[in-house]
Amino acid sequence: SAVISQKPSRDICQRGTSLTIQCQVDSQVTMMFWYRQQPGQSLTLIATANQGSEATYESGFVIDKFPISRPNLTFSTLTVSNMSPEDSSIYLCSVGYLAGSSPPTFGQGTRLTVV
Amino acid sequence: DQQVKQNSPSLSVQEGRISILNCDYTNSMFDYFLWYKKYPAEGPTFLISISSIKDKNEDGRFTVFLNKSAKHLSLHIVPSQPGDSAVYFCAASPGYNAGNNRKLIWGLGTSLAVNP
Numbered sequence: 001s002a003v004i005s006q007k008p009s010r011d012i013c014q015r016g017t018s019l020t021i022q023c024q025v026d027s028q029v030t031m032m033f034w035y036r037q038q039p040g041q042s043l044t045l046i047a048t049a050n051q052g053s054e055a056t057y058e059s060g061f062v063i064d065k066f067p068i069s070r071p072n073l074t075f076s077t078l079t080v081s082n083m084s085p086e087d088s089s090i091y092l093c094s095v096g097y098l099a100g101s102s103p104p105t106f107g108q109g110t111r112l113t114v115v
Numbered sequence: 116d117q118q119v120k121q122n123s124p125s126l127s128v129q130e131g132r133i134s135i136l137n138c139d140y141t142n143s144m145f146d147y148f149l150w151y152k153k154y155p156a157e158g159p160t161f162l163i164s165i166s167s168i169k170d171k172n173e174d175g176r177f178t179v180f181l182n183k184s185a186k187h188l189s190l191h192i193v194p195s196q197p198g199d200s201a202v203y204f205c206a207a208s209p210g211y212n213a214g215n216n217r218k219l220i221w222g223l224g225t226s227l228a229v230n231p
Contacts, residue, residue: 001161006156006158009156040223041223042117042119042204042220042221042222042223042224043159043204043206043219043221044221045218048197075159080226092158092159094158103159103161103164104147104149105161106151106158106160107158108156108157108158108160109156109157111156
């Protein structure tokens with residue numbers, strides 16, 4: 001299965017600022033997925049990042065708040081914009097299809113605290 | 116509305132005994148289920164999965180049972196080891212058999228502590 005490197009692993013940010021999270025995969029993948037886990041909540045899919053096209057966002061998530069880049073088949077970034085304390089969460093990137101030979105694999109996550 | 120429910124936030128078992136983690140779901144369209152394990156400061160790691168065409172899948176010490184009529188699945192770990200202490204997440208896919216091959220709906224997780 002793919003190995004994912006995600007950084008930063010954690011950060012403390014001031015409200016109103018933005019943070020960009022990077023996700024690097026050791027193999028080429030068509031789709032990469034970004035999740036959020038708020039405190040006491042389950043993992044929730046934010047968006048699917050496709051190489052060469054706009055990301056597909058899930059209900060409740062918008063591009064202005066969570067812009068995503070996917071410049072090539074091994075890399076993606078998620079930006080959390082104009083942060084508020086409600087954005088304090090763990091953010092995870094993932095690759096892999098349920099229908100493929102390997103189930104979804106996750107990076108180690110980014111623990112974001114907004115103060 | 117939580118479509119995948121793990122009603123026990125935590126579970127404590129003795130080393131060598133069986134650990135049983137439970138998961139209930141509400142959507143009858145869910146047809147593929149996965150269990151993930153998560154250690155602190157790490158991402159979730161895939162453990163075992165089961166398709167709705169089966170009622171049991173086994174991999175070493177880990178067995179997942181699926182009861183479709185009850186919309187219930189369980190993960191059995193036998194024998195439990197201290198290294199199994201982690202948070203276990205149940206996840207379900209709506210429409211795997213219909214070609215929806217990416218979206219997972221997750222439970223809140225159960226924290227398992229295996230005591231030496």
